[in-house]
Amino acid sequence: MKCNTPDCLGSHAPREISHQVIYRERTVIIHGLPADVCPDCGDMVLTEETTIHLDGLLKATARSKSTVLTYECG
Ligand SMILES: [Zn+2]
Numbered sequence: 001m002k003c004n005t006p007d008c009l010g011s012h013a014p015r016e017i018s019h020q021v022i023y024r025e026r027t028v029i030i031h032g033l034p035a036d037v038c039p040d041c042g043d044m045v046l047t048e049e050t051t052i053h054l055d056g057l058l059k060a061t062a063r064s065k066s067t068v069l070t071y072e073c074g
Contacts, residue, residue, distance in 0.1 A: 001036055001045075003038040003040065003041065003043055004043055004045070005038065005041045005043045008038060008040055008041045008043070009040065010038040010039055010040030010041060010043075011038070012036035012037060012038050012043070012045060013036065013037060013038075013039065014034065014035070014036055014037075015034075015035060015036075015037045016032050016033065016034055016035075016071075017033050017035050017037060017044065018030065018031045018032075018033070019033045019035070019044075021058070023058045023061070023062065024062055026062075026067060027067060028058060028061060028067050028068070028069060029067065029068050029069065030054065030057070030069045030070070030071050031068070031069065031070045031071065032070050032071045032072075033046070033050070033054070033071045034046075034047075034050055034071070035050070050071075053071075054071065057069055057071065
């Protein structure tokens with residue numbers, strides 16, 4: 001998949017990344033998150049399925065004090 005960044009000639013490739021998000025004023029780190037990442041500029045794209053699943057994980061995390069998640073599918 002071609003990169004979205006203007007003037008970048010890179011091509012996104014699937015990777016597992018560690019991603020930091022702010023959720024309800026807390027910083028949460030997700031390890032093992034599947035994403036398409038551009039090796040040239042670092043642009044990152046999550047699939048809609050991943051975004052929805054991640055949202056569910058964050059909601060579950062909001063009830064605990066944990067700020068580090070491991071993305072698990074299924
Ligand atoms: Zn790029």
